Amino acid sequence: MNLSTQLHQTASRLGRKPAYYFMDQKSTYAELDDAVTKFASGLSQLGVKQGDHVALLLGNSPHFVIGLYGALRLGATIIPINPIYTADEIGYILRNGDVKVVVGLDLMIPLADKMHEHLPTVEYFITCESGQPEAALIDPSNLSFSSKLKTFSNVVSIGKLDFNEPSVDENDVAIILYTSGTTGKPKGAMLTHRNLYSNAIDVSNYLKMNEEDRVITTLPMFHVFCLTVALNAPLMNGATLLIVPKFSPGEIFRLAKKYEATVFAGVPTMYNFLLQYPEGEANDLKSLRLCISGGAAMPVALLEGFEKKFNVVVSEGYGLSEASPVTCFNPLDRPRKAGSIGQSILNVENKVVNELGDEVRPGEVGELIVKGPNVMKGYYKMPEETAATIKEGWLYTGDLAKMDEEGYFYIVDRKKDIVLVGGYNVYPREIEEVLYEHPDIVEVAVIGVPDPDFGEAVRAFVVSKNSALTEEQVIVYCKEHLAKYKVPRSVDFLDELPKNTTGKILRKSLKEQILQVK
Missing domain, CATH: 3.40.50.980 (Rossmann fold)
Structure with a gap:
């Protein structure tokens, strides 16, 4: 069983039920499943084979859903890419990922025109109608690579409903997710059909x-x-x-x-x-x-x-790309614990270990490691990085955590984000939690900056709804709630904090801004 066959079974059972609404337009499960089959068949007629790599350069839309499940039904490997990445970022992933087909909005045609000569493995660019006025000004017939251009609707229209999908092994790679990466180039986490199916089943059951x-x-x-x-x-x-x-x-x-x-x-x-x-x-x-x-x-x-x-109750969980992603969730059948990521979900094991890989006692801080059918196959074309991340079946997350006596886990911080102040470990999240309690503070991020006396010092970046709030007031507030070495040495006020496309605050960007200023 895999995601594609499960969708087909759901459509057979609930064909008339709405699968999704998009811009207030409804599509049923039967309509979705037919479109998925036709897209898979259309790709096949273009020469896309089982195991080929198909990139989805799309935002949230029916095109993404149909493209995802259609390529999976063909047995191809999907590489989702953030469509607002720069040309350099997109180009790296397309080349490193050995992509054969790119599916994206028609607005990408000018970008593809500039890049296609540097993408030797890409044979087709499949464009989806955006409805944007600027897209109507693009004339594909004048482009040097027009023979590589196909429209999404055309690929679906040439597809057949009697398409015979190939047999897919559960250990075949279904998706390669390129992680944002804290250093160097992003790494492609290879997730198999078993990884994705098992995590979706376990999460939905949970x-x-x-x-x-x-x-x-x-x-x-x-x-x-x-x-x-x-x-x-x-x-x-x-x-x-x-x-x-x-x-x-x-x-x-x-x-x-x-x-x-x-x-x-x-x-x-x-x-x-x-x-x-x-x-x-x-x-x-x-x-x-x-x-x-x-x-x-x-x-x-x-x-x-x-x-x-x-x-309404908010259930906090935890996951990472390399684990498909979910490993923990707060249980729904009893009160959740504020600040906790919950307990291990079914079929997934989490534990906290020291630097030797030995499990620590409840309450002690160590690295969170994960084991289960959801753990990735490895990083694409990166055997050394894979070996350093997966040891004896355990995925080392790089996150510092602790577990209480009842098996609830708490993320303390990222290992890389620890601030060392005069030999003391300072966890940015602890300081951020205190600052979020301040009535005038809307958002906050804390990082470590070089300090000649103590090695590093704590620096806070704050978004406030009170323009009269001062740096001195924030520092005094922190002194009332934190040990002296944890108190921010300086406070910067910003209109907004840098975030990625999921809304996650980017401490790395704040550090880079400081280095540029220096």
């Missing part, structure tokens, strides 16, 4: 997803959090997706009310925007039975503020 659910799908589909939690898991169980092209608090509230949404999945920044949205009312989200947070640690003050205003 969250009790069913055909009555209506899931707000606003996280980026090219990101693994959305892929598993807000796309694959719901579709496997006959739920309906409410596809949001781009996160907007107003649109989330509108969709939740109109379609009586039952599940919302987001990163902490999204919850913060929803909480701060002036027009957001408690009744707007009354149909939600479950809110899921992941992608980054959620400040306790934000979690409690959101739950109090909207009267």
Whole structure:
């Protein structure tokens, strides 16, 4: 069993049920499954074979869903790419990933025209209609690579419903996810059909997803959090997706009310925007039975503020690309623990170890490692990095964590983000939690900066809703709640913090800005 065959079975059982709404237009499971089969067949007629690599350079849309499941039905390997990446970033992934076909918006044609000569493995660019005025000004017939251009609708139209999908082994690579990477070039995490299917099944069972659910799908589909939690898991169980092209608090509230949404999945920044949205009312989200947070640690003050205003429980979980991604979730059948990422989900084992790989006692901080059917096959064309990350079947996450006596895990911080102040370990998240309690602070990020006396010093970046708040006031507040060596040496006020496309705050960008200033 894999995601494609599961979708076909769901469509056979619930053909007339809405699979998704997009821009308030409905598509049933039968319609989706037919489009998936035709796209797989169309790709086959273009010469795409089982094992070939197909890149999806798309945002949230039906094109992404059909492209994803269509390529999987053919037995091809998908490489999702953030469409707002630069030409250099996109080019690297296409070359390193040995991509044969690129599926993207028609707006990418000028970019493809500049890049195609440097992409020797790419045989076709399949374009999806964006509806944007600038796209109408592009004349593909004048381009040197026009023979490589196909439209998405054309590929579907030449496809056949009697397409015989190949037999796919569960250990075949289904998706290669290029991680953002903290140093050097991004690495391609190879996720097999078994990895993706097992995690989608285990997550949907854990969250009790069913055909009555209506899931707000606003996280980026090219990101693994959305892929598993807000796309694959719901579709496997006959739920309906409410596809949001781009996160907007107003649109989330509108969709939740109109379609009586039952599940919302987001990163902490999204919850913060929803909480701060002036027009957001408690009744707007009354149909939600479950809110899921992941992608980054959620400040306790934000979690409690959101739950109090909207009267809905937020279940925080944990995952990473290399684990397909989910490893932990707060249980739904008993009270969740604020600040915890929960317990190990079914079939997945988490533990905290020291530098020797030995498990530490409850309450002690160490590195979180993971084992289960969801752990990746390895990094694409990177055997040494794979060997350094997966040891005896255990995936070393690089995250520092601790576990309590009841088996609940808590992320302390990333190993790379620890600040060493005079020999003391300072965890940025601890300071951020304190600052989020301040009534005037909306967002905060803490990093370490070089210091001639103590090696490193703590520096805070703050977004405040009170323009009169001063650096001195923030530091005094911290002194009241933190040990002296943990108190920020300096505080910067920003209009907004740098974030990636999922809304995760980028400490790395703040560090880079400081280096550039120096």
